[in-house]
Amino acid sequence: MVAGGRAGDPFAPIADYGFLSDCETTALVAPSGNIEWMCLPKMDSPSVFGSILDRDAGYFRLGPAGVEVPAAQRYIPGTMVMETTWWLHGGWVVVTDALLMGPWHHETERSHTHRRAPTDYDADHVLLRMIRCVNGQAQIRLDCMPVFDYGLTPARWEHTGQGYHEAVARGNGINLRLNTDLNVGFEGSLATSRTLLKQGDARFVALSWSEHAPPADYAEAHERLVWTVHHWQHWLDRGQFPDHPWRSHLQRSALTLKGLTFGPSGAVAAAATTSLPETPGGDRNWDYRYTWIRDSTMALWAFYTLGYDWEANDFFYFITDVAEAAEGKLQIMYGLDGREELPESTLDHLSGYDNARPVRIGNEAYMQAQHDVWGAIIGSIYMFVRKRDRLDDRLWKIVVKQVEDALENWRTPDCGMWEVRGEPQHFTSSKVFCWVAADRGARLARIRGDHGRAERWQRAADEIHADVLANAVDERGVFVAHYGADALDASALLIPLLGFLPADDKRVRETVLAIADELTEDDLVQRYRATETDDGFESEEGTFTICSFWMVSTLVMINELDRARTLCEKLLSYASPLQLYAEEIDPHTGRQLGNFPQAFTHLALINAVMQVIRAEEEERRPGLM
Structure with missing residues (x-):
């Protein structure tokens, strides 16, 4: 060699x-x-x-x-x-x-x-x-x-x-x-x-x-x-890490997220690279060196949980800056300096990683309609305000604009959180995020003392909630990828994580177990079956590591702690020698795929590991006499 x-x-x-x-x-x-x-x-x-x-x-x-x-x-x-x-x-x-x-x-x-x-x-x-x-x-x-x-x-x-x-x-x-x-x-x-x-x-x-x-x-x-x-x-x-054998994974994830943070703005890049392939030798090659609004709620949760309030606040201020600037329309993603235009092109003079072409720079997904963006930013504002119990005029103006945008658009199809380049659909996860916008918006309106908006937004949240339950659940009582579909989608694991339904709801349990049984390869979770979802590509992809960590979190929530712990141990064993993660894992070889290191994966790791550790602590706690 x-x-x-x-x-x-x-x-x-x-x-x-x-x-x-x-x-x-x-x-x-x-x-x-x-x-x-x-x-x-x-x-x-x-x-x-x-x-x-x-x-x-x-x-x-x-x-x-x-x-x-x-x-x-x-x-x-x-x-x-x-x-x-x-x-x-x-x-x-x-x-x-x-x-x-x-x-x-x-x-x-x-x-x-x-x-x-x-x-x-x-x-x-x-x-x-x-x-x-x-x-x-x-x-x-x-x-x-x-x-x-x-x-x-x-x-x-x-x-x-x-x-x-x-x-x-x-x-x-x-x-x-x-x-x-x-x-x-x-x-x-x-x-x-x-x-x-x-x-x-x-x-x-x-x-x-x-x-x-x-x-x-x-x-x-x-x-x-x-x-x-x-x-x-x-x-x-400065961080707060539990005394646990998995502590080193939490610390390396925290360091990685800090390393992916662009200091001058506070924005967190999705990954450090472009065009590392999701399929060996394939064409699922994207530029992830930008910041996604969708990541904000999970990033804030992770930073706050580990005691890094400054980093959480910096990212929060970044997303509220771009939201304030976007008086017309909030994009799903931005440049690390807040720039709006991220034109996509291919670098045909480059052979690509291990001949995976094309090599792309820029990301045309910034122009897509994705309805999760409003719920992500309102959820972030709610998390920020809840720690302070104060909602100033600047934030309130952003809240009103984003909630109203969500209510105006939630009935229309979109490209979904996976940014599929096929036909827009009524994606279940998009509707759930619109519900988050209305639900958290109503709570913020109560904090603000605007009871008229609180009532109107709560009615809208209830309407979205009912619509999802009527159209996104199949005859088995399992949430599907989008209205009218039979296919599963791992984004349904967010339903209990976002509080759309309680973890003890039968539909939540059946959905989690159905995904675990039908949407996995060697226990690792796929986003969806490529043969069942029109994402604009014919090639296969690996399992999405973030989805597998979501599975750990939801298994804890439905009281399957042993199963969650086993899966978490398995996922941690797939970490790189330096405890880093790309976006995907080939379930047959264990090889990591996609851009690297991947912020979303490390955010989900923090969430899952902390869920397991807290559940273990609760399990060891003596019962009340």
């Missing part, structure tokens, strides 16, 4: 990548130790290292020469800082990777309602890689080959300053600076270096792209690395 990132190299399994973040951009570290994905200057910008999508689209290697398979990879505990360790005949070598965090730079632009947590630092706009020889000796090599604009524009390096330790490459509006204590030469678009390290020797390489100064020498690099380690550990210390 040769080093990943060059033409002809094999593609690593999606789940084997490590995830780095400075809350402005992200990077993926391949199991070879190579950086194979990084976009600049932010998560949804064009890539400078894109070899995860095409072996000629740029990579960044630092490691021992001639040894391609590391002995181990891990995060420094409680951080987003990675260590990759190599064993080779005669020595051990360790590479430490981090996107550096630094003190708060006051000039950083932030939205007008965005606040800062006491432990927040700003991104330093530096990718730091440090290598040391732990014992013995090793020949090491540096190969840095950025290709700007998704693999279209090869770098043109030139030396700056004195000696061969500094270089710059310019492209696509980015000035990429390379600072190191190695002697660097150029071979076309490749900046490269070779040297021998002996026991105790160490070197650093810093790649930077803004006015923030990179480390000047190894001592400063180490100092700034320690600062970054302490930042993440201090951030994690």
